[in-house]
Amino acid sequence: MRIGELASRAGVSVRSLRYYEEQGLITSTxxxxxxxTYTEDEVERVRFIQRLYAAGLSSRTVLELLPCVDSPSExxxxxxxxxxxxERDRISRHIDELCQARDALDRLIDANRAHRASLTPH
Amino acid sequence: MRIGELASRAGVSVRSLRYYEEQGLITSTxxxxxxxTYTEDEVERVRFIQRLYAAGLSSRTVLELLPCVDSPSExxxxxxxxxxxxERDRISRHIDELCQARDALDRLIDANRAHRASLTPH
DNA sequence: CTAAGACCTGACACTGACGTCAGATGCAAG
DNA sequence: CTTGCATCTGACGTCAGTGTCAGGTCTTAG
Known part of the structure; x- marks a missing residue:
């Protein structure tokens, strides 16, 4: 499969794929x-990389993690x-932060909702 | 209190505080x-802003939210x-993403741990 | 063969939340 | 008064991932 197909199937841009290759995260023939040219396997690999990106890992960090993915025996x-x-722990801490932020927003939302209700009591 | 004290008490840099003011997130006399010069209240406000930043909100988004914080009656x-x-929903989705990434890492970690254990069985 | 569309490399642009530096000024202690 | 630290403004630097453009090449349908 060529780069355009991989891009659409993995849900990323062509530009990103070339960048990933530049960073050593994926390879191509x-x-x-x-x-x-890519094999089917690359689709999952790119999705996995995207997932780690979404979790805030840098390309360098992902690169350091890949040996574990590719061959756990190295x-x-x-x-x-x-x-x-x-990184797992960092993500956990980040999740905690997000939950705190969400709680803070929830409190604000409730406060505002209550205020609104008091304005239009009927 | 002056900017240095606010910075250390809120756990941010002096530069950040000036930036927040530039963005209209905080005010000073x-x-x-x-x-x-700042009042005591600013400490909490800055901490709140930091929390939203940590949750991935941009300064512009925080700015749009502040009316709710300052006066729910506007x-x-x-x-x-x-x-x-x-934004609350976005944070929730982000939390889900992070959990997925963490799960993916957990699976990798387990796989690697198992492999290690099989190498040194005693 | 030819046209169109996918692809190539290389390079510069951009965003956002700061870091950092320069040169000037405020402020408190000796 | 002076010394030294905090603060001021203004400006440029950074980083990472990606958009985007230019100018050229590959591939495939007709």
């Missing part, structure tokens, strides 16, 4: 004419493993 | 010499109210 996966656990 | 709070509800 090239056709005779020099165009990138010796150098030690660092990656530690990294993965740390 | 000025001393005779032109230095910013007529123009209608828009702000809608906005608040939308």
């Amino acid at each position: 090239r056709s005779a004419g020099g165009q990138r 010796q150098n996966a030690d660092e990656a493993f530690e990294r993965m656990v740390r | 000025r001393s005779a010499g032109g230095q910013r 007529q123009n709070a209608d828009e702000a109210f809608e906005r608040m509800v939308r």
